[in-house]
Amino acid sequence: xxxxxxxxxxxxxxxxxxxxxxxxxxxxxxxxxxxxxxxxxxxxxxxxxxxxxxxxxxxxxxxxxxxxxxxxxxxxxxxxxxxxxxxxxxxxxxxxxxxxxxxxxxxxxxxxxxxxxxxxxxxxxxxxxxxxxxxxxxxxxxxxxxxxxxxxxxxxxxxxxxxxxxxxxxxxxxxxxxxxxxxxxxxxxxxxxxxxxxxxxxxxxxxxxxxxxxxxxxxxxxxxxxxxxxxxxxxxxxxxxxxxxxxxxxxxxxxxxxxxxxxxxxxxxxxxxxxxxxxxxxxxxxxxxxxxxxxxxxxxxxxxxxxxxxxxxxxxxxxxxxxxxxxxxxxxxxxxxxxxxxxxxxxxxxxxxxxxxxxxxxxxxxxxxxxxxxxxxxxxxxxxxxxxxxxxxxxxxxxxxxxxxxxxxxxxxxxxxxxxxxxxxxxxxx
Numbered sequence: 219x220x221x222x223x224x225x226x227x228x229x230x231x232x233x234x235x236x237x238x239x240x241x242x243x244x245x246x247x248x249x250x251x252x253x254x255x256x257x258x259x260x261x262x263x264x265x266x267x268x269x270x271x272x273x274x275x276x277x278x279x280x281x282x283x284x285x286x287x288x289x290x291x292x293x294x295x296x297x298x299x300x301x302x303x304x305x306x307x308x309x310x311x312x313x314x315x316x317x318x319x320x321x322x323x324x325x326x327x328x329x330x331x332x333x334x335x336x337x338x339x340x341x342x343x344x345x346x347x348x349x350x351x352x353x354x355x356x357x358x359x360x361x362x363x364x365x366x367x368x369x370x371x372x373x374x375x376x377x378x379x380x381x382x383x384x385x386x387x388x389x390x391x392x393x394x395x396x397x398x399x400x401x402x403x404x405x406x407x408x409x410x411x412x413x414x415x416x417x418x419x420x421x422x423x424x425x426x427x428x429x430x431x432x433x434x435x436x437x438x439x440x441x442x443x444x445x446x447x448x449x450x451x452x453x454x455x456x457x458x459x460x461x462x463x464x465x466x467x468x469x470x471x472x473x474x475x476x477x478x479x480x481x482x483x484x485x486x487x488x489x490x491x492x493x494x495x496x497x498x499x500x501x502x503x504x505x506x507x508x509x510x511x512x513x514x515x516x517x518x519x520x521x522x523x524x525x526x527x528x529x530x531x532x533x534x535x536x537x538x539x540x541x542x543x544x545x546x547x548x549x550x551x552x553x554x555x556x557x558x559x560x561x562x563x564x565x566x567x568x569x570x571x572x573x574x575x576x577x578x579x580x581x582x583x584x585x586x587x588x589x590x591x592x593x594x595x596x597x598x599x600x601x602x603x604x605x606x607x608x609x610x611x612x613x614x615x616x617x618x619x620x621x622x623x624x625x626x627x628x629x630x631x632x633x634x635x636x637x638x639x640x641x642x643x644x645x646x647x648x
Contacts, residue, residue, distance in 0.1 A: 221254075223250065223253065223254060223258055223271065223275060224246070224250050224275060225245075225246040225247075225249045225250045225253065225274065225275055225277065225278065226246065226275055226276055226278070226279040226280070227243065227246045227278070227279065228278070228279040228282075228283070229243065231279065231282060231283060231286065231354070232278075232354060232357075234286075235282075235286070235354055235357035235358055236351060236357055237351050237352065237353075237354060237357050238350060238351040238352055241350065241351075241352055242278075242351075242352045245278070245324075245352070246278065249274070249277075249512065252512065252514075253271075253274055256456060256514050256518050257271070257456060257457070257460065257514075258271070260454055260456070260457070260494070261494075262492070262493075262494055263453075263454070263457065263494070264452065264453055264457070264480060264483050264484060264487065265483060266476070266479050266480040266482075266483045267453075267457055267480065269476045269479075269480075270457070270460055270461055270464055270476070273464050273467070273468060274460070274464075277467070277511075278354050281467060281468070282354045282355070282358060284469070285314055285316070285355075285358050286358055288314055289314075289358060289360070292312075293312055293313060293314055294311075294312075294313045294314070294360045294361065294415045294416050295313065295314045295316065295358055295359045295360050295361075296308050296313050296314070296315050296316075296359065296360065296361050296362070296363060296412065296415070297315075297316055297317070297318040297355065297356065297359035297361070297362045297363070297382075298315060298316070298317060298318065298362070298363050299317070299318055299319050299344065299362075299363075299364055299365065299371065300364075300365045300367055300371075300389075300533070301533045301537060301538045301564060302365050302367065302387070302389055302561055302564060302566070303315075303363045303365060303387060303408070304405060304408065304557055304561060305432055306425070306428040306429045306431070306432045306543065306557060307405075307408060307409045307412055307420065307425065307428060307557075308412055308428075309427075309428040309431050309432060309470065310420040310424040310425045310427060310428030310429075311412045311413055311415075311416040311418055311420045311424070311428075312416055312418060313412060313415070313416055316355055316359070316466065316467055317466030317467065317510070318344055318347075318353075318355060318356060318359070318362065319340055319343075319344055319466075319508065319510035320339075320340055320341075320342070320343025320344035320345070320346065320347050320353075320510055321340070321343060321463075321509060321510030321511050321512055321513035321627065322343055322347075322512055322513070322627060323339075323343070323626075323627040323628050323629075324346075324352070325342075325343050325344075325345075325346030325347045325350055325352055325353070326339060326342045326343055326346050326627070327346065328345075328346035328347075328349050328350035328352070329341075329342035329343070329345040329346035329349065330342060330346075331349075332345070332349065332377065333345060333374065333377070336598055337370040337374075337598050338368065338370050338371075338596055338597070338598050338599050339596055339597060339598075339626040339627050340507070340508070340510060340596055341368075341370045341371055341374050343510075343627065344356075344510075345374055345377070345378060348378065348381050348382060349381060355467070356382070359382065360383070360415060361382070361383045361384075361385065361415055362375075362378065362382050362383065362384045362385070363384075363385055363386075363387060363408070364378070364384055364385070364386045364387070365386065365387045365388075365389050366386060366387070366388050366389050367389050367566055367568045368568065368599070368600075368601065370598070372386065385411055387404050387407075387408055388400065388404050389401070389404075389566075389568065391568055391569060391570060392569060392570060393562060393569060393574075398558065398559075398562055401558055401561070401562060402554065402555060402558045405554055405557060405558050405561075406554060409554070421550065422547075422549060422550045422553065425550060425553050425554075425557075426545065426547070426553065429543045429545055429553065429557065430545060431470050431471060432470060432543075433542045433543055433545065434470070434471070434474045435465065435470045435471075435473055435474045435477075435539075436538070436539035436540075436541075436542055437474075437539075437542060438473070438474040438477035438478050438481070439461075439462065439465060439477060439538070439539040440539055440540070441477070441478070441481050442458070442461065442477055442480065442481050442484070443458070443529070443535075443536065443539075444585075445481055445484045445485065445488070446458055446484075446528060446529075446586075447528060447529070447585060447586045447587055448488050449497055449501065449587050450493030450494075450495055450496055450497045450499070451493060451494060451495060451501075451526055451528060452484040452487040452488050452492060452493055452494065453480075453484060453494060454494045454495075454521060454526060454527075455502075455504075455517050455520070455521055455526055455527025455528065455530075456514060456517045456518060456521055456527070458527070458530070459509060459514065459517050459527070459530065459534070459535075460511075460514070461477065461480075462530065462534050462535055462538070463509070463510065463511040463512075463534060464511070465538070465539075466511075466534075467511075494526070495526045499524065499525060499526050500524070500525040500526070500589055500590065500643050500646045500647060501525070501526055501528045501586070501587055501588045501589045501590075502520055502525045502526065502527050502528065502588060502589070502590055502591070502592055502643075503527070503528060503529040503530075503531065503579075503582065503583050503586055503588035503590070503591050503592070504516065504517070504520075504527055504529070504530050504531070504532065504535075504591075504592050504593075504594055505530075505531040505532065505579055505591055505592075505593045505594065505609070506531075506532060506593045506594035506595050506602050506606070507532065507533075507594060507595050507596045507599050507602050508532050508533035508534040509530075509532065509534050509594070510534065513627060515625070515627070515629070515632065515635075516592070516594055516623070516625070516635070519632065519635050519636050519639050520592065520639055522636070523636060523639050523640050523643055524643060525639075525643050525646075528586040528587060528588050529582050529583070529585075529586035529588060531578065531579050531582050532594075533564075533566070536578075536582060537564050537565065537566070540563075540578075541560050541563045541564075542560065543556055543557050543560045544556045544559075544560075565578050566601075567601035567602045567604075567605045568601055572605060575605070576608060576609060576612050579591070579609060579612075580612070580616070583618065589619065589646050590618065590619035590620070590621070590642065590643075590645075590646045591609075591613060591618060591619070591620050591621070592620075592621050592622075592623065592639070592642070593606045593609055593610075593620065593621070593622040593623070594623055594625075595622065595623065595624045595625075596624070596625070596626060597624055597625065597626045603624060606622045609622075610622060619642065619645055619646050621638065621639075621642045623635060623638065
């Protein structure tokens with residue numbers, strides 16, 4: 219364990235951002251302890267994980283300072299909550315796009331002073347971060363873009379708009395041609411809104427550059443995910459999850475470079491037979507709802523129980539990076555059409571029917587060499603919870619070991635989940 223690791227503090231910066239510094243001042247120490255326990259206690263980690271460790275150490279300081287300085291220099295900062303919001307268009311307009319989904323328990327009490335208790339913890343966590351003024355990313359954004367993937371979100375955005383300018387993109391709930399046309403219109407509206415914020419007009423070349431930048435980031439993640447599928451795996455599922463989470467915060471060009479450097483090391487490790495777990499280790503694929511930073515609960519339980527996570531079919535995982543945008547467009551209209559086509563390939567459970575997601579789960583299951591699926595659902599996420607019924611049936615028909623869990627961010631059920639996961643792994647071991 220690296221005893222020198224410490225999540226840094228910058229009270230002056232936080233004060234400048236209008237945060238509740240007194241409340242937030244304890245966060246770095248708490249995150250330091252959790253990170254050391256969950257990540258730095260691992261054995262035989264790749265050396266190039268040091269960059270991502272540094273990102274966490276500076277998650278509330280150095281990276282925020284970069285964003286804040288860029289904002290002072292005229293770059294608008296746009297926060298998003300969903301992988302449907304096209305960050306290519308933010309980058310094309312010279313803006314900074316950062317994820318704002320909440321993955322911590324500590325802000326939920328703030329949200330429950332206003333929102334109902336029986337809604338998704340991710341929505342409550344994010345909303346609580348803003349109303350409690352305890353998230354520097356929420357404090358630095360100029361504008362928030364929400365979307366209509368679930369009822370809790372689309373109604374919360376109305377209240378969030380009281381605290382930070384919030385615009386909403388309509389996400390179609392089906393994938394018919396008429397729905398695709400609706401989504402294309404929404405993409406064009408989004409482009410126009412970003413241009414108003416940035417006071418610029420993004421032409422063909424600017425959009426092409428934005429597409430190349432985000433394609434490169436996604437391609438780097440594709441390469442990394444392919445390498446982790448090797449058996450034995452050269453990197454842990456926890457470290458992969460961390461990188462996927464950081465993808466929503468880091469500067470995209472630098473991030474892609476660092477991921478490729480890590481991939482180069484993993485290729486060397488594979489060639490030398492260096493792995494984080496031996497070949498007989500049970501290989502688990504996680505599917506379902508996203509795991510926003512710092513939600514490392516399930517991966518930590520699975521890998522502490524003696525398995526390794528080899529794939530995330532999730533918005534924090536492959537749904538975010540499995541598809542690239544065709545870069546061969548002839549004009550701006552075709553660019554936006556191809557961008558729309560790429561985003562319509564995302565298999566969120568908000569869609570009906572959603573058989574494409576079931577097919578994608580099995581495609582990734584086979585590619586990863588997984589031996590069982592754990593479907594993860596946050597409490598009150600009704601679409602994923604119900605879709606788990608179909609996924610279970612499909613897995614049973616194929617003889618694939620399957621377990622579904624419903625949980626929140628609280629540690630209260632960790633013991634129960636550990637017992638269930640251990641029993642599931644015994645089933646896989648036979």
